[in-house]
Amino acid sequence: MERAQLLERLASETFDLLVIGGGATGAGVALEAASRGLKTALLERYDFSEGTSSRSTKLIHGGVRYLEIAVKTFDRVQLNLVRDALHERAIMLRNAPHLSRPLWLLTPLYKFWEAPYYYTGLKIYDLLAGKARLQPAQYIDAKGTLERFPSINPGGLKGSVAYQDGQFDDARFNVELALTAAQQGAVVLNYAEVKELLKQNGQLRGVVVRDGLSEKEVEVAARVVVNATGPFSDTIRRMDDPDAPPLLKASSGIHIVLDKKYSPLDTGLLIPKTEDGRVVFVLPWLGGTLVGTTDDPAPIVDHPRVTEEEIGYVLRQVKPYLGEIPREAVRASWSGLRPLVSRPEADTARLARDHLIQKSPSGLLTLTGGKWTTYRKMALDLVNYAVRQFELKAGPSRTEQIPLLGGQGFEADGAKKLEQMGWSSDIAQHLHRSYGARATVVAQIAAEGYRTRLAVEWPIIEAEVIYAARHEMAYSPLDVLARRTRLAFLDTLAALAAAPRVSELMGRELGWSTDRVALEAEKARAQILSAI
Template structure:
């Protein structure tokens, strides 16, 4: 359906569930609900994954750090979180084989006692995964470590412990969650902001929403309203009850992207100790090297900025392991907010990433906390609660066995087929990994005259802009450059260079006049430079 038709559908029908928020949590709830036969709508005020869900460390993991904390503090909550996440890790890898893959991670060790400590801990990590475990953890000699990750500091190296976790493209995974929910019957719209909550006899009955693109305002009727807005959950709760006490304590995490030469393509690095006792990852990701993250108390804002102090912190943490990396080597950086359940006097780095379902007096269901890897478990718990509490007629959960749209009919040799069509190896591999079973549709657009690259050194094509507008609900240049492709997260300079062509292509598809195109051009450049 066209956007105007979807708006009319939202305004004219009554839904079982209205989900506010189009990040991993909200999109997960929409898919869970729609696939069980519930009449479901989702609205997102910006773009899918524009906030927290596109700004993760790109790992699908149980959380080695949380396991260590659980053991040290005898914290059953942390331990259960790790176990649940390891189970969900296997489901994500299976349901989106194009977007997710197992990745080896090395933990370099420089003290003899560290070898048995980390080896035992990572073996326990495998044990908790049970049948969902990946390749078993193993000790690797100093020589073997340097063969696997040549840039590791060899001085005093005692070897490393290698283990596997999952890695993924978080924003594209999120977009495909939303698309799969649509496939299951949900009405899903981005750039649609909730401005108020509607009540009848003290109970919620719907929401007032505003289309940020057309300024049109409508009302949406729903039996149950789900607040899945991550760090902004307290804002929606106060639309329901202005006196609602805060639920969350936000934490900021920043990441930087370096050239691919700083990591091998198939192996990452876990730096187990930093100057403040946290962990940092060095990971190969989409042709670059991802390094992060910080974990500091933060104020909730729409698009948090990265400071030079934070970039300096990350570079300082990797120096003992990789040597001096100059500031000019940083190609891109971004900051994200984590929604952590508030606990008085708690350090944000030590807050558990467990999730919470809260029901207000008027019936607002807030789902918050958690982590990317447990999005499906969170959605399952929420829908089960809503079905039981509000008497909704729903079938059994099917999401554990529901591939995302690009995973439906995915063929492992898809990249080879694209090469045979004339695409270069890097472009073929990218299309295969980004779109999965839908790569051929993008390839067809490329064959129709949109086969040029958006940036010389990167595999993103003009065809992807057209495809994103027609089939992936992209409405702005940043929707394309930051989340349908990941260029703005990988290379700020290259993304800036691509903006004019992206605006030109989108303008043709969406009928932008010169003033609208100029505004989109300016907005995109400003956001790429400041905060994506």
């Protein structure tokens, strides 16, 4: 449906549920509601997944650190969070087989006493997963550890404990969540900012939304308004009530990307202890090596930047395990905010990712906290709550069984079929893992003359730009470079070089003038250099 038609629907219809925020949480709520027969709208002021949801550690996991805290402190909240997340991990892996996969993670051991400690903890992790568990945790000796992860420091290595979690492409998962909600009947719109909450007799009755592309403002009527804006939840709450006390603290997740040589293709590394007690992951991801950590207190701002000090911190934590890595080896970096339900006595490293639903006197429902892996559970709880509180007529939940767009009709041997069509193995694998059953649509566009790579070292092709503009609601070069493909998150220099061509291709598809094409390219380059 064309954007003008979507705006017309927003202006002319009354929705059961209007969701503010197009990250994982908001898109998850939209899919849950629409698939249960509720008339649903989803509004995002920027692009889907532009904030927190594209800046995760790319793991679908229960959280071994949360389990450790739960066991040490007898914290039932943390324990339940881990159990719920492990259940949801299995659903995410099943519903998006193209965007997710199980991944082995090694915890290196340099002291003999560490083996029973970590092995026992990870066996508890397996037990909590129940029927949703992946491959069981196992002890690996030093020789086997070096075979599995050749770049690890062998000096004093006693072995490792290996366990499995899930890994995914977070931004593409988020985009497909929103598109699947649209497929289920929701009106879904990015670059649509809520400017005002509309009330009648003190009760919410809708919003005023401004279209960021046309500058047009429309009033949207809704029985229920949901605030699912992650770290910015308090901003919407204060739009409803200027005196609303804060619900959140925020922590930042800092990540860097290195060359693929620093990690094997199928195994990651969990570094359980750092100089300040945080956890660091070293993970293979989309042809690079992702290194990062979380839980550093942070102010709530748009597009947080990574500082040189933070990059230095990450490199310093991995030095004992991977050796000295020069600053120039960092190909890309980013920072993302995590919304944590505030507890005044706790620091951000000890705040659980449990979620909270709050109903204001005017009827605004705020859903906040949580983590990527539990987005569907959060959405389910919110929609069930809304149905009870506002007497909405909804069918039973179906989201456990609804594959995302590219997972519908997914074939495990899809990459091989693309190779048989003449694609190189790396491009075939990339298209298969990024688009799933929709990869053939991208291949058809490529046949129109768009087979060229956007960057020599990466398997991302020009046809993906056209596909994103036609089918994935991409409206700017950065939408493509950062979130429909992940080039800006993998290789800053390659993304900078590709920006003019991406802008040119989008301009042809969207009818931009020559001046607009140049302007969009420069804007994308500036954003990549600042904070993606």
